[in-house]
Amino acid sequence: MAETDAAPGTGRLPGPREAPAEVTAGAADGAALTPLQLMRRLASGPRGLTEAEADTRLARDGENTVPAWYTPTWPRRFLRSLRDPFTAVLLCLGLVSAAVASWGTACVITVLVGVSCVLRSSGEAHAGRAMAALREMVATTATVQRRPDDDAAPRAREIPVEELVVGDVVRLGPGDLVPADLRLLRASGLTVHQATLTGESTPVAKYAVDDPPDVGDADPPHLCFQGSSVASGSGTGLVVATGADTRFAAAYRALGRRRAETAFDRSVHGIAWTLIRFMLLTPPLVLMANAAVRGRGLETLPFAVAVAVGLTPEMLPVVVTATLARGAARLAATGGVIVKRLPALHDLGAMQVLCLDKTGTLTQDRPVVERSVDARGRPDPGVLRWAAVGSFWTLELAELPAPDTLDEAVLAAADEAGADPLAHDGVAALPFDPVRRLAAAVVRRPGALGVHTLVVKGAAEDVLARCARARSDGADTALDDAERARLLDTVARETDEGLRLLAVAVADRPARTGEYRECDLRGLTLLGFVALRDALAPTAADALGVLARRGVRVKILTGDHPGTAARACRDLGLDPGEVLTAGALAQLDGPALAAAVDGATVVARCAPADKARIVAALRGAGQVTGFLGDGVNDVPALHAADVGITPRGAVTVAREGADVVLAEKDLTAIGRAVAAGRYSSGSLAAYLRITLSSNLGNVLAMLGAGLLLSFLPMLPAQVLVQNLCFDAAQLAFALDRPGDGVLRGPAALRPRAFLRFITVFGLINAAADVATFAALAVALHTAGAGGEEVFHAAWFTENLFTQALVMLLLRAGHLTVRGRPGPVPCAAAALAVIGLLLPLSPLGPALGLAAPPPLYYALLAAVLALYGTALAAARRRYLPGTR
Numbered sequence: 001m002a003e004t005d006a007a008p009g010t011g012r013l014p015g016p017r018e019a020p021a022e023v024t025a026g027a028a029d030g031a032a033l034t035p036l037q038l039m040r041r042l043a044s045g046p047r048g049l050t051e052a053e054a055d056t057r058l059a060r061d062g063e064n065t066v067p068a069w070y071t072p073t074w075p076r077r078f079l080r081s082l083r084d085p086f087t088a089v090l091l092c093l094g095l096v097s098a099a100v101a102s103w104g105t106a107c108v109i110t111v112l113v114g115v116s117c118v119l120r121s122s123g124e125a126h127a128g129r130a131m132a133a134l135r136e137m138v139a140t141t142a143t144v145q146r147r148p149d150d151d152a153a154p155r156a157r158e159i160p161v162e163e164l165v166v167g168d169v170v171r172l173g174p175g176d177l178v179p180a181d182l183r184l185l186r187a188s189g190l191t192v193h194q195a196t197l198t199g200e201s202t203p204v205a206k207y208a209v210d211d212p213p214d215v216g217d218a219d220p221p222h223l224c225f226q227g228s229s230v231a232s233g234s235g236t237g238l239v240v241a242t243g244a245d246t247r248f249a250a251a252y253r254a255l256g257r258r259r260a261e262t263a264f265d266r267s268v269h270g271i272a273w274t275l276i277r278f279m280l281l282t283p284p285l286v287l288m289a290n291a292a293v294r295g296r297g298l299e300t301l302p303f304a305v306a307v308a309v310g311l312t313p314e315m316l317p318v319v320v321t322a323t324l325a326r327g328a329a330r331l332a333a334t335g336g337v338i339v340k341r342l343p344a345l346h347d348l349g350a351m352q353v354l355c356l357d358k359t360g361t362l363t364q365d366r367p368v369v370e371r372s373v374d375a376r377g378r379p380d381p382g383v384l385r386w387a388a389v390g391s392f393w394t395l396e397l398a399e400l401p402a403p404d405t406l407d408e409a410v411l412a413a414a415d416e417a418g419a420d421p422l423a424h425d426g427v428a429a430l431p432f433d434p435v436r437r438l439a440a441a442v443v444r445r446p447g448a449l450g451v452h453t454l455v456v457k458g459a460a461e462d463v464l465a466r467c468a469r470a471r472s473d474g475a476d477t478a479l480d481d482a483e484r485a486r487l488l489d490t491v492a493r494e495t496d497e498g499l500r501l502l503a504v505a506v507a508d509r510p511a512r513t514g515e516y517r518e519c520d521l522r523g524l525t526l527l528g529f530v531a532l533r534d535a536l537a538p539t540a541a542d543a544l545g546v547l548a549r550r551g552v553r554v555k556i557l558t559g560d561h562p563g564t565a566a567r568a569c570r571d572l573g574l575d576p577g578e579v580l581t582a583g584a585l586a587q588l589d590g591p592a593l594a595a596a597v598d599g600a601t602v603v604a605r606c607a608p609a610d611k612a613r614i615v616a617a618l619r620g621a622g623q624v625t626g627f628l629g630d631g632v633n634d635v636p637a638l639h640a641a642d643v644g645i646t647p648r649g650a651v652t653v654a655r656e657g658a659d660v661v662l663a664e665k666d667l668t669a670i671g672r673a674v675a676a677g678r679y680s681s682g683s684l685a686a687y688l689r690i691t692l693s694s695n696l697g698n699v700l701a702m703l704g705a706g707l708l709l710s711f712l713p714m715l716p717a718q719v720l721v722q723n724l725c726f727d728a729a730q731l732a733f734a735l736d737r738p739g740d741g742v743l744r745g746p747a748a749l750r751p752r753a754f755l756r757f758i759t760v761f762g763l764i765n766a767a768a769d770v771a772t773f774a775a776l777a778v779a780l781h782t783a784g785a786g787g788e789e790v791f792h793a794a795w796f797t798e799n800l801f802t803q804a805l806v807m808l809l810l811r812a813g814h815l816t817v818r819g820r821p822g823p824v825p826c827a828a829a830a831l832a833v834i835g836l837l838l839p840l841s842p843l844g845p846a847l848g849l850a851a852p853p854p855l856y857y858a859l860l861a862a863v864l865a866l867y868g869t870a871l872a873a874a875r876r877r878y879l880p881g882t883r
């Protein structure tokens with residue numbers, strides 16, 4: 001039998017050993033086959049592939065790379081940097097210059113564009129490599145069933161998702177990412193989120209079928225697609241497409257992946273777009289003003305273009321990428337925090353509200369059973385025994401890749417008490433689901449022929465709502481509303497002690513062969529409660545203290561009982577205030593929901609969608625919101641937040657969806673991450689403040705001088721060379737570290753506040769320029785010298801000096817690093833030296849510059865002293881306490 005070769009690197013379904021070469025298919029092509037036909041076609045079986053066969057297929061088909069991980073090639077990266085809006089505007093200005101045959105301006109603009117694109121794409125390549133290395137530390141794995149050789153029994157083991165091949169048998173559990181396109185062979189209560197593919201926000205049920213229904217290409221229930229994630233239940237599936245052949249890859253290629261706008265987009269992009277509008281307006285304004293006042297025509301165009309270029313912070317993308325990449329690398333090395341998406345570092349610094357789940361974040365998620373009691377509150381080991389039967393068979397029949405900690409705790413306690421869940425036979429299971437908040441197993445009791453017993457355990461409210469009776473001392477009594485309320489009060493009292501309570505109920509049903517569903521879980525008999533204690537995380541209290549000092553408000557959004565959550569808060573020194581429940585907020589949305597949770601610290605009994613709704617409402621109300629969680633129930637909220645944070649041990653889908661991964665499950669790492677974010681944002685803010693205010697000042701002065709003088713205040717080439725010097729100096733901000741003042745509060749870069757700031761400082765800068773003109777007039781008059789070249793040189797020198805002063809005075813923090821001058825003071829000094837020497841050097845005449853008289857330098861020193869004093873005063877008013 002000849003084996004069909006698939007195209008290398010595609011991961012397409014290989015043809016069947018006995019099938020002709022053209023029988024290759026993606027997930028949908030095999031959808032109409034029965035599982036057996038499909039397995040035969042894929043030369044696989046229910047026991048999975050052998051390791052050797054899997055290696056052969058991997059070498060032939062290539063890796064199963066998820067589209068989001070593709071690294072762009074150099075040319076693609078370069079082209080992408082050309083698409084940057086600043087670059088696009090510069091290119092347009094270059095074209096305009098070329099059209100009016102202003103070749104000098106066009107050449108300088110081309111150099112500017114080339115340099116910024118090379119710097120940006122190499123910066124991105126560097127950041128991309130660093131990010132890939134960081135991502136590797138949190139590599140995504142899949143549980144695959146393979147055999148060492150043909151005769152050996154299959155073994156389940158974790159492998160990197162990239163190593164999956166067509167024909168592999170994969171196990172899925174809650175929180176797993178579907179690692180490739182799969183055909184389900186078995187499933188138990190399986191539901192998947194496939195919003196990335198279909199946009200549907202609620203989980204969709206998936207199950208195995210022998211005879212596939214004819215649903216066309218829509219959404220076959222027996223296929224799970226890469227990019228979706230398991231919301232609840234478990235399953236086993238056969239890989240039918242990997243890598244570029246998955247449906248996700250096709251959708252990704254067609255649409256690209258768009259994420260909701262985050263705080264970074266709102267601030268940095270907001271500022272960038274405002275500037276671009278200014279830049280586009282500048283040339284026509286200059287032309288019109290010169291035509292109206294001086295009667296000049298199109299000959300002013302190169303000057304107008306140069307003024308617009310002068311306003312452009314071309315290095316913005318380069319400085320942003322380099323600053324964030326440096327901050328992220330340092331945070332990974334020293335803070336144990338991996339930033340997977342660079343802008344998330346800015347968002348960490350800007351975070352105003354951090355929403356947390358409770359279990360595993362404030363607590364250790366190592367619950368221990370403290371007692372088990374009957375419905376009357378009397379000790380009853382029988383309740384624990386039934387809970388253990390439920391836990392054992394749910395885990396066993398659902399083939400969950402990772403057991404639940406509550407189930408493990410119940411099994412450990414029952415084992416210690418000598419209970420044996422294996423005395424019962426398991427029939428079916430409905431695994432735990434954070435929306436239902438309960439789990440169920442169906443078992444056969446020893447000696448009870450023709451009877452199936454349903455064992456249900458879960459949150460007290462949800463189990464009690466399904467109970468018709470309560471058992472005490474072997475006798476069943478009807479459960480009315482008053483008794484239910486009494487039981488819930490008892491539960492609330494127990495949770496006040498910090499305990500987590502699981503209600504346990506059973507029901508006998510006539511044995512049947514059909515599937516069990518959620519609707520079967522009614523008319524149960526409550527047996528009692530198992531109380532568990534989950535110790536607090538040792539570092540949580542300190543970490544919450546640090547966050548409070550840094551001005552980050554913390555909110556707990558938990559699936560747990562309000563009492564347990566409130567007690568945990570109190571024990572950690574956090575005032576829980578009025579504890580809300582998600583049920584009470586169900587009718588609220590948007591601003592009303594944000595207002596309701598604004599004053600609260602705890603919202604309990606949250607389903608996954610509630611957590612996401614609350615996070616989205618806070619964001620919608622203008623709060624930069626982070627979310628930290630590690631469970632399946634946290635995934636929608638991780639996506640909804642400006643910055644999603646998860647510990648490294650979190651379920652796969654949480655780790656994959658998060659922007660920031662904590663190497664250890666330690667809340668103190670958040671404090672370090674927030675600090676790193678604020679240092680990076682501080683550097684960016686300083687860069688923007690300085691660049692934009694001096695650019696604006698120069699442009700205003702140039703416009704005014706252009707109208708007052710009979711000649712151009714600066715030649716286009718001079719404007720551009722000066723701009724090149726500024727750009728090079730400003731790269732120093734990527735290496736800078738601002739002072740600790742930035743740690744005091746959230747550091748969002750708000751476009752409006754920025755524009756106000758740069759207008760004030762731009763005007764001060766323009767005033768310094770006007771003072772320089774006056775000084776120059778005095779100097780020239782005294783020296784009896786004159787000429788355009790001298791004017792240009794004098795202004796060139798002044799501009800570089802004022803820029804150097806602004807860099808020193810509008811930046812926060814120490815000027816030295818370990819006793820040596822920091823990068824920004826060095827760059828400022830270099831600017832001053834160039835400003836002083838270039839007009840005097842042989843390059844001066846080539847650029848149309850001639851040395852000003854010595855008196856000018858003395859007067860310039862006085863202007864600079866006044867300028868420095870004005871800057872320092874304005875700084876005290878607009879940047880209080882930043883030193």
Ligand SMILES: Nc1ncnc2c1ncn2[C@@H]1O[C@H](COP(=O)(O)OP(=O)(O)OP(=O)(O)O)[C@@H](O)[C@H]1O
Nearest residue numbers: 357358359404432434437439457458459558559560
């Ligand atoms: N394996 C399980 N079997 C039965 N019931 C469970 C199981 N795990 C959790 N529960 C119940 O469901 C409730 C909600 O669980 P969920 O996992 O949504 O949140 P949580 O772990 O309590 O809190 P957090 O949202 O802070 O992580 C729990 O308080 C518990 O009562």
